[in-house]
Amino acid sequence: MSKKRLGNVWMGETCPIRQVLDRFGDKWSILIIELLSQEGKLRFSEIAQTIGDISQKMLTVTLRSLESDGLVTRRFYPEIPPRVEYELSDLGRSLVPHIEQLTGWGQAHMATIMENRRLFEAKRMEKN
Amino acid sequence: MSKKRLGNVWMGETCPIRQVLDRFGDKWSILIIELLSQEGKLRFSEIAQTIGDISQKMLTVTLRSLESDGLVTRRFYPEIPPRVEYELSDLGRSLVPHIEQLTGWGQAHMATIMENRRLFEAKRMEKN
DNA sequence: CAACTTACTTACCTTTTAGTAACAATCGTG
DNA sequence: CACGATTGTTACTAAAAGGTAAGTAAGTTG
Numbered sequence: 201m202s203k204k205r206l207g208n209v210w211m212g213e214t215c216p217i218r219q220v221l222d223r224f225g226d227k228w229s230i231l232i233i234e235l236l237s238q239e240g241k242l243r244f245s246e247i248a249q250t251i252g253d254i255s256q257k258m259l260t261v262t263l264r265s266l267e268s269d270g271l272v273t274r275r276f277y278p279e280i281p282p283r284v285e286y287e288l289s290d291l292g293r294s295l296v297p298h299i300e301q302l303t304g305w306g307q308a309h310m311a312t313i314m315e316n317r318r319l320f321e322a323k324r325m326e327k328n
Numbered sequence: 329m330s331k332k333r334l335g336n337v338w339m340g341e342t343c344p345i346r347q348v349l350d351r352f353g354d355k356w357s358i359l360i361i362e363l364l365s366q367e368g369k370l371r372f373s374e375i376a377q378t379i380g381d382i383s384q385k386m387l388t389v390t391l392r393s394l395e396s397d398g399l400v401t402r403r404f405y406p407e408i409p410p411r412v413e414y415e416l417s418d419l420g421r422s423l424v425p426h427i428e429q430l431t432g433w434g435q436a437h438m439a440t441i442m443e444n445r446r447l448f449e450a451k452r453m454e455k456n
Numbered sequence: 457c458a459a460c461t462t463a464c465t466t467a468c469c470t471t472t473t474a475g476t477a478a479c480a481a482t483c484g485t486g
Numbered sequence: 487c488a489c490g491a492t493t494g495t496t497a498c499t500a501a502a503a504g505g506t507a508a509g510t511a512a513g514t515t516g
Contacts, residue, residue, distance in 0.1 A: 256463085406482095409493080
């Protein structure tokens, strides 16, 4: 009768969907992973300039958390001025195809979604 | 020299990664899609009870936006008390395999990520 | 010796996201 | 005629996320 309510997969921190969302649902992580995948090694300032509208603060915290999780490697060259290069790790690279699957789906269907949204809004209006 | 700074794919609303993140980066959408994929047709209250820690408000706004985008269908039965059934549309179903790819990667590697995070934190501590 | 460069860090503030709790609509039942 | 059941809505609040702007280090250049 009851579809097991206790300890089911959908609740709490053990739910794999929530884990993934928790790690990659932020504004910049996936974007930076995909960028590094396409461009290879990049300096801090190159990432900043390519993305364009990321703040210095968010770029550092995002890169730091990607490094902390072993998705990105950071190489520091103690020159003056300093140089830092970021690159995907093997773990990071292993994620890329799955991201691209998802964005591929996005490219294929996002226009439909926007149109659906428009139609839904139109229907909602005519009921008032 | 300059890797085209103007109108590049990484900036603005045309970037497919940002579009996907914008639509699915919220706390509940993907979870609900996957739940409907596994359980088929579900009532409002069944979704609420299975997830357990979603608020009534967030369940309605998330379902409403999924419906608006054509990812979920809503069938209303004007009984007393009312009954509403939610189900994935074809468009919604077409997204499921890509979500599962990603959560599959999560299940395979999240333990490593957590361990990396622990090690990184340990290193950070010993430097102070 | 002030200015410049790069890669940060920090304090502060704004915006966005989500939660809480109360209320609405509906009609059959006790 | 109050009550319960179900699917919402609304106003208010709390928390999280992210942006802004200023500061830091450290050697090189004019």
